[in-house]
């Protein structure tokens with residue numbers, strides 16, 4: 001089983017290579033996966049979905065002197081911007097107007113009608129700053145860092161009363177440059193925030209079983225652009241294929257659905273699109289979700305998720321001599337199981353503790369441990385065939 005999984009990992013990571021989210025590379029990988037599952041006898045469908053994503057490359061911040069003046073805004077024609085997630089899209093121009101931290105007293109009495117607010121980071125939330133500027137009439141906002149370098153931030157979800165203006169962030173150094181220039185005269189700033197719509201897809205391979213219960217096995221097959229993504233997550237996808245191959249001739253008391261998810265790296269988009277495509281009844285029928293992600297490097301197999309599943313996994317690991325440890329989710333990391341967990345579906349995640357090379361050039365086959373792939377596949381298979389799995393609600 002370890003050998004089969006290792007071969008599949010090589011096929012995905014080396015032969016197919018980078019599988020950047022929502023690209024033609026991702027599509028080629030999806031087609032490959034669909035063919036493999038179909039060859040095993042599963043009913044296969046490719047589920048397309050659209051990914052809306054902010055594009056820093058297509059967005060920008062540019063400056064012009066006001067009409068009829070000659071102040072040349074020098075040294076600010078190549079300012080690096082970041083986009084705050086939750087920003088409105090669109091383009092707006094206005095006189096760049098500094099408002100410090102955008103505290104109540106910082107807003108000029110005459111308001112900010114038609115202006116672009118230049119705001120310092122700190123003390124209150126980005127959302128509070130942007131809403132205050134917008135309510136005062138600003139058409140866009142530029143937030144500069146309060147410590148050296150640039151930053152990435154989020155505006156969070158807008159409340160219904162909040163304004164919706166395009167917002168970009170810049171470094172502390174560039175903020176200082178702008179403030180210095182504004183002492184000499186007015187500058188017109190144009191803020192443009194562009195969102196792209198990209199095509200992505202999930203592969204859904206199913207074998208119907210008796211009864212209503214559905215068990216979903218998932219693994220994202222996309223990678224970070226330009227990287228082979230061997231551990232993250234050719235390996236998990238390979239384990240998914242290996243489990244599917246072993247189960248092809250096995251009758252299970254539930255419907256089993258294998259889903260290689262697209263665009264996980266853009267924020268769990270594939271699993272989100274999948275859940276969105278289901279009715280409430282269809283969601284309620286999912287009795288378990290098993291996720292396989294970054295499981296190829298480290299000391300031993302780790303499992304996390306619903307207690308009833310991790311307990312079963314530990315017991316089966318002991319009787320089958322598979323080294324496995326129960327862990328909790330590493331801080332700041334997430335994967336497609338989180339999407340199912342949010343719906344109240346019991347989940348189990350198969351992973352391994354060494355994340356040190358993911359999203360780097362070093363995430364290659366060289367560091368993929370075949371034994372870990374085999375352990376994941378064997379334990380998942382044992383769980384799927386255990387009489388107590390998936391159990392009642």
Ligand SMILES: [Zn+2]
Nearest residue numbers: 232233293294
């Ligand atoms: Zn991953």
